[in-house]
């Protein structure tokens with residue numbers, strides 16, 4: 001497709017998310033902001049909260065721009081974990097310096113600014129809360145979401161994403177709050193094919209979320225593309241059996257996790273500082289995009305580990321269906337074709353699809369194993385160990401943890 005055609009596509013006024021999905025369009029999501037911005041030095045691993053919208057707005061803006069250039073149709077506000085209770089958990093953010101309102105509001109302004117540069121939609125995002133994990137109940141948990149919703153409505157976001165829920169009950173409560181705004185709602189759980197952390201099956205979770213008002217349901221984070229697609233397949237089967245209709249969405253990790261248990265990648269010994277050997281290649285992400293499409297998923301994006309080049313890979317794989325390549329492909333001829341220009345003949349010989357499609361990349365680590373033994377998750381919502389605290393973990397508390405969990 002010519003540059004002119006790409007430009008026309010980018011200049012089109014965006015229709016609503018449901019209008020586009022109902023018309024059979026593929027919606028490409030963005031990637032994982034907290035993981036990408038942690039590596040760039042703007043997010044702290046541990047709390048994983050998005051104060052960067054206030055502290056380093058140019059870093060957040062640039063990452064949005066890169067995802068837009070890679071072909072994302074959705075700019076999700078960088079409001080992951082931006083409920084007041086999470087921002088202040090364990091002494092993380094000083095509410096005198098900035099408020100949850102500031103963090104959420106700046107996120108909306110940045111997302112809209114970049115979305116307008118390329119005809120993308122803005123999605124306000126909420127995620128799981130310490131209030132729920134502390135067992136404080138529906139009223140208090142929904143209050144946390146309502147505060148964020150107020151900011152999203154002020155900023156006129158296009159739709160809402162409730163994501164990263166380990167318990168379908170909390171996701172239902174979030175969906176209800178989102179639905180009350182009148183905007184379209186996408187809800188995703190961070191679970192695999194074995195169900196949520198209270199033992200509700202993955203299929204039943206999807207049924208409950210649609211009944212709670214979700215227009216789009218699916219899975220994000222915690223598991224690799226293969227496991228995520230296996231989980232969404234269960235959702236699809238259960239929704240069909242219940243006679244319910246919803247669009248499907250997947251935003252998996254860009255890390256291979258064949259060895260995880262029900263709690264996902266946070267139980268891996270490499271989480272979160274040594275996951276690099278598990279990163280999916282762009283070619284593996286192309287395979288994911290094709291499999292998701294074949295399964296009937298039409299909102300296809302990524303979560304932690306997904307960098308802009310992974311989203312570009314989704315767009316390149318689905319270019320025949322979408323009818324165009326993203327601006328980011330101007331410097332990336334599909335399937336390594338740009339290597340024709342390489343000076344070395346053996347590298348020029350890699351300018352073909354069969355080479356990259358069949359490659360089994362090595363890790364380069366002579367003594368690294370292909371799999372790890374994950375920690376065993378053992379506690380869930382309501383457990384004493386998960387109760388929210390406003391002060392940081394003390395040295396004594398850490399000593400106890402090192403001796404019992406080390």
Ligand SMILES: [Zn+2]
Pocket residue numbers: 032220221222303304
């Ligand atoms: Zn994630």
